[in-house]
Structure formats: structure tokens, C-alpha cells
Amino acid sequence: MTWKTVYIWYAVIKENSMIIIYHCFGGSHSSVTAAAIHLGLISSDKTPSSDEIMALPYFDKTTDHDFGSLRFMGFDDQNNAVYVLGKKSQSDRFSNVLMGIAELLGKKDEVVAVNTMGRVNWSMKLGGFTSRRIGAARFGRPVVLKGTQKAFWELVNLVEMTKFKILNRAQ
Amino acid sequence: MKIIFLGMTGVHQALIAGYYYLGQKPDADFKNLKGFADVKLEISGFPILLGQDQNDNMVYALGCETDILMMKKTIEQLRDILGGEPGELVVLPVTIPQEKLLLWLTSLAGVIGAGRWYFYVSRLIARRKLLPIYDQVKQFEARIIQH
Numbered sequence: 219m220t221w222k223t224v225y226i227w228y229a230v231i232k233e234n235s236m237i238i239i240y241h242c243f244g245g246s247h248s249s250v251t252a253a254a255i256h257l258g259l260i261s262s263d264k265t266p267s268s269d270e271i272m273a274l275p276y277f278d279k280t281t282d283h284d285f286g287s288l289r290f291m292g293f294d295d296q297n298n299a300v301y302v303l304g305k306k307s308q309s310d311r312f313s314n315v316l317m318g319i320a321e322l323l324g325k326k327d328e329v330v331a332v333n334t335m336g337r338v339n340w341s342m343k344l345g346g347f348t349s350r351r352i353g354a355a356r357f358g359r360p361v362v363l364k365g366t367q368k369a370f371w372e373l374v375n376l377v378e379m380t381k382f383k384i385l386n387r388a389q
Numbered sequence: 390m391k392i393i394f395l396g397m398t399g400v401h402q403a404l405i406a407g408y409y410y411l412g413q414k415p416d417a418d419f420k421n422l423k424g425f426a427d428v429k430l431e432i433s434g435f436p437i438l439l440g441q442d443q444n445d446n447m448v449y450a451l452g453c454e455t456d457i458l459m460m461k462k463t464i465e466q467l468r469d470i471l472g473g474e475p476g477e478l479v480v481l482p483v484t485i486p487q488e489k490l491l492l493w494l495t496s497l498a499g500v501i502g503a504g505r506w507y508f509y510v511s512r513l514i515a516r517r518k519l520l521p522i523y524d525q526v527k528q529f530e531a532r533i534i535q536h
Contacts, residue, residue, distance in 0.1 A: 237470060286459035288466045301470075303463065306455045311434030315451065318435035319464050322391045322449070323478060325471045 235297040236384060238330045239288065239316060245304025246280040247346050248334040248373065251366055253291040253300050255377045262374045268363045276302060278349055278359055298384065310335075327387060332380050337372040341365025390446040391478045392533065393436060395461060397488040398495050399452030400424055400431045401515055402522050406483040407439040407450045409526050415519070419512045424450070426511035428503035431495055446533075454492065457482045481529045485518040 238256065240249040251260075254274045260266045271277055276289060288301045305312050313331035320329035345362025349355045394410070396403030405415060408422055415422050424430050424437050436449035453460035461480045468478045491514060498507040515522075 285456065286462040286466075288463065288470060299470075305463070306459065308454045311432060311454075314434030315436075315453070315460075316463075316467060318451070319467050319478070320471060322393075322436060322447075323468060323471050323473045328471065329467075 234388075235293075235299065236328050236330055236387070237299050237301065238294070238332065238380065238384070239301045239303055240332050240334055241303040241305050241312060241316075242334045242338065243304060243306060244280055244346060244350050245284060245287075245289065245302045246276060246278055246350055247342055247362055247366060248338045248369065249302040249304070250274055250277045250291070251370070252332065252334045252337075252373045252377055252380075253302050255374055256300055256380065257292045257294055259292070262377070265367050265370050268360075268367075271363055271366055272359075278346075278355065278362060280304060280350060296384070296388075330380065330384055330387070332376065334373065334376060337369050337376055339365050339369050342369060390444075390476055390533075391449065392442070392446050393449045393451050393464070393478065393480045394483050395451050395453055395457055395464075395480050396483045397453060397455075397457060397492045398431055399437050399450045400427050400495070401491045401511055402483045402485045402488065402518065403450040403452065404437065404439065405515060405519065406481075406522050406526050406529075407448050409523055410530070411440045411442055411448055415516075419508075419515070425515075426503070426508045428495060428498045428507060432499055452492075452495075457484065479533065481525075481532070483522060483525055485515075485521060487514045487518065490514065 240252045242249040254260045255262050259274060260270055285304045285306055288303050291300045291302055293299055310333060313333050316331040317326060317329060320326050341361050342365035345358045345365055349358030349362055394403040394407040404422060404424055419425050430437050431452050436451045439448045439450055441447055461482055464480050491511060494507060494510060
């Protein structure tokens with residue numbers, strides 16, 4: 219599905235919906251997990267199993283080509299379009315960059331950018347690096363999965379805060 | 390149309406290119422370039438408004454910290470997702486060989502504070518690269534006319 223199709227779909231379904239962008243280093247682990255929690259693709263009531271996490275779209279499957287690409291994950295229950303993005307080592311200011319661009323286009327209120335890097339633990343960093351950067355998924359994947367399970371409740375908390383922020387904006 | 394000059398930092402080569410596009414060259418001490426080597430502007434992450442060209446296009450400078458082409462791709466995709474037309478927002482990358490050094494200095498200035506040293510060192514580096522920056526702007530002008 220291309221971004222054009224997504225936009226048309228998004229525009230048709232609901233004019234007042236928002237675009238939520240979860241971003242992390244590779245757009246492969248923490249942002250994907252947060253987006254999945256947001257969309258209800260995995261339950262936020264219990265820590266997901268490794269198989270459940272691996273079944274998520276894009277999880278530990280991205281390549282270098284995906285850096286900087288806004289990848290559509292789905293629509294939430296409010297018809298907001300949820301995207302994930304890998305931004306490499308850009309700092310916290312990256313959310314402001316995205317918001318600044320939205321403001322230039324007169325769409326500041328339609329975009330919410332969420333940095334998931336603050337919820338990433340060392341297991342996720344080490345496992346993610348081994349799996350995606352070095353390409354040794356066999357060794358890195360179990361580590362990043364453990365790390366994701368460990369960070370799960372932190373990510374649930376971040377998603378809840380994001381949903382609260384969206385609710386406040388909508389009001 | 391909005392024109393964004395995109396550099397690894399937004400307060401050096403991208404800003405000089407934007408001002409040059411608007412017809413303003415730096416004077417001897419660079420004091421006429423508002424925002425040059427302003428670390429607070431850089432850290433904020435927001436596009437820096439430089440002015441308006443003769444066709445009423447708004448001109449901005451923006452820093453991207455790491456990969457310029459990756460950031461260009463992100464901005465253009467976001468524009469498209471938000472329903473913007475390609476001609477509504479144009480991103481023009483500006484590069485110089487010392488951009489990583491300027492980025493590193495900016496990071497350092499963010500930690501230890503940007504005193505005069507940051508401005509002077511930035512100016513020293515940028516002054517030597519004005520011609521390549523101007524050349525890039527001249528190439529962009531042809532592209533902007535197309536839009």
C-alpha cells in the first residue's frame with residue numbers, strides 16, 4: 219500500500235482525524251511495538267509472547283532503505299492514522315522537526331509525533347543493533363524480544379499518555 | 390510555496406544558502422545574518438524563517454543532524470500524507486565538507502554553552518565555503534523556477 223492510497227483512505231474515512239507518528243532509531247522495534255499497542259494489535263493487559271511480537275508488521279524486519287520512511291501501521295478506533303518511522307540517531311528535537319513541517323503546511327493540529335527512544339532499554343539496543351545493523355538476526359532477535367517484553371509496560375504507558383494528548387487536542 | 394534549505398545544521402550552510410537565495414550575502418563579521426550560529430534556534434528543531442522571496446515564497450533553514458537525504462525523504466512523505474502538493478513545500482539540501490565538524494561543534498555548544506567561540510569558529514569555517522554554497526543555490530534557483 220503506498221502513502222497516496224493511505225492518504226486518500228485516511229481523508230475519505232474521516233476529515234478530522236490525526237496522524238500519529240511513533241519514531242525510534244530504526245523504526246523496527248520500540249516504535250512498532252508502541253504503534254501496535256496503540257492500534258490494539260497486541261493486548262495492553264498482558265506482556266506479549268515472543269511469537270505475538272514477531273507477528274507484528276515491520277517488527278525486526280526493516281532494512282536500511284526504510285530509514286526516513288513513514289510506514290503506515292493502521293487506523294485506531296478514532297480513525298487516526300498511525301505511522302512508524304526510523305530516524306537514525308536524531309535527538310529529541312526530531313518531534314519538533316516533524317511538528318514544524320506540519321505547521322508550515324497549516325496542519326499542526328493534525329500531527330502528533332511521539333519519540334519512543336526514552337523507553338528503549340539496553341537489551342533492545344544491543345539486540346536491535348545485532349539483528350538489523352550487523353544482520354545477525356539469529357543472535358540479536360532473542361535479545362531484542364526479551365528487551366521488548368521488558369519495556370512493554372513502559373511503552374503501554376507512553377501510548378496511554380499519547381492517547382490522552384490526542385483526546386485533549388480533539389477537545 | 391515554502392522553500393526549506395536543509396543542512397546537517399540549520400544555522401550554518403543552510404542558513405547562508407537561504408539568505409543568499411534571498412539576495413543577502415554575509416558581511417565581514419556575519420552579524421547581518423540573523424540566526425547564524427544560534428545554538429538555541431538549532432536545538433529547538435523548528436524550521437527557521439529567513440524571509441520571503443520576490444514571488445512571496447517563504448524561505449526557511451532547517452538542520453537535520455544526521456542524514457540529509459533521509460530527512461528530505463521524511464519531510465516530502467509527511468507533506469504528501471498531509472495532502473500537500475510537491476510544489477507547496479520544496480526541500481533543498483545544502484552540503485559542505487565540514488558539516489560534520491559544525492554539527493559536532495553545535496552539540497558541544499549545546500552542552501558547554503555557546504559563547505563567542507562557537508560563533509567565531511562557525512564563521513571561520515563557513516567563510517571558507519561560501520562559494521560552494523552559492524553555487525548550490527544557483528543550481529536550486531533553476532529547480533525552484535520549474536516548481
